[in-house]
Amino acid sequence: MSVQAILMDKGCHVVTAAGTDTVKDACRLLHTNHIGAVVIVDRENRIEGIFTERxxxxAxxxxGxxxxxxxxxxxxxxNVFSCSRSTSINRLMDIMNKQKARHLAVEHDGRLAGIVSIGDAVRHHIRAIEYEAEHIRSYIAG
Structure with missing residues (x-):
């Protein structure tokens, strides 16, 4: 299973901001959208940075x-940590764990294509384990 599966499930919409927006603007976006990170992009949707609750x-x-x-x-x-649509869920979780990053931007052709959170990765990992367990039960019972 790959990042593409997560994006197909949750969608590719990402809340973004410009580097010229203020911290207050970004806090409002985080609160209003119930999210933990805003990706900062330029006019061509290239990733310039990320601003998180941390x-x-x-700041x-x-x-003060x-x-x-x-x-x-x-x-x-x-120093935005990113992945591609083809990154495996296991690799995604490994990057997040090593970098202590709760959000990874998804890049495609140098532009923002989505975002995945640690919650997204864990949710899909659990689904894969449950799916595999069900198939094993069916095989044993069958």
């Missing part, structure tokens, strides 16, 4: 509440 906490801890007026380009994580 980044909100870090407040380092700069005045950080809300900063542009995302000043506080976003620029």
């Amino acid at each position: 980044d909100v906490v870090a 407040i801890a380092q700069r 509440i005045s950080c809300m007026d900063l542009q995302l380009s000043e506080v976003m994580w620029k």
